[in-house]
Amino acid sequence: MADRRWRASVPNLEALVARCLEASWPWLDRDRVPAFLLAGDHAIKALNATFRDKNKPTNVLTFEENGAFGDGDIALAYETVRREAKASGKKFPHHFAHLVVHGLLHLAGHDHHRPDEARLMEMTESRILARLGVPNPWRMGGGRGA
Numbered sequence: 001m002a003d004r005r006w007r008a009s010v011p012n013l014e015a016l017v018a019r020c021l022e023a024s025w026p027w028l029d030r031d032r033v034p035a036f037l038l039a040g041d042h043a044i045k046a047l048n049a050t051f052r053d054k055n056k057p058t059n060v061l062t063f064e065e066n067g068a069f070g071d072g073d074i075a076l077a078y079e080t081v082r083r084e085a086k087a088s089g090k091k092f093p094h095h096f097a098h099l100v101v102h103g104l105l106h107l108a109g110h111d112h113h114r115p116d117e118a119r120l121m122e123m124t125e126s127r128i129l130a131r132l133g134v135p136n137p138w139r140m141g142g143g144r145g146a
Contacts, residue, residue, distance in 0.1 A: 003038055003039050009096075016093060019132055020104065020128075023131040024104045024105070024128050027105065029109060032072070034074050034104070036075075037073065039075060042057075044057045044061060044077035044080070051063070058077060060103045061076075062103045062107050065107075074100065081096060090135075101125050101129060102121075105121055125138075
């Protein structure tokens with residue numbers, strides 16, 4: 001973990017990530033656990049520029065499994081996630097859980113570029129989050145920005 005603000009903002013951080021993994025398991029196509037980088041906007045902006053040619057921070061980045069190393073990675077930007085949670089009136093841990101699930105589904109091959117893909121991914125996220133006791137983010141004014 002690169003940024004200590006995550007632990008201060010998400011009680012029982014590791015347990016919540018583990019619960020997200022467990023709740024998502026039926027929808028995942030893998031039996032491996034990705035690595036998580038919980039960083040600030042600066043670090044995520046650098047990754048986004050290097051790997052996505054987008055010179056700006058984003059809430060969550062996913063990196064597919066690479067045969068040379070890793071089982072897939074999920075990186076989240078603290079300031080962006082904090083801003084989004086506040087702007088949408090969501091609890092920070094709930095928005096964090098949503099983005100962890102979102103990243104896991106991306107690693108499992110889900111996407112949201114087309115409207116039909118987006119609907120399926122949103123429905124799947126909602127089902128998983130309900131298992132965690134997290135309100136449906138799409139009913140609270142969320143959007144497809146994740």
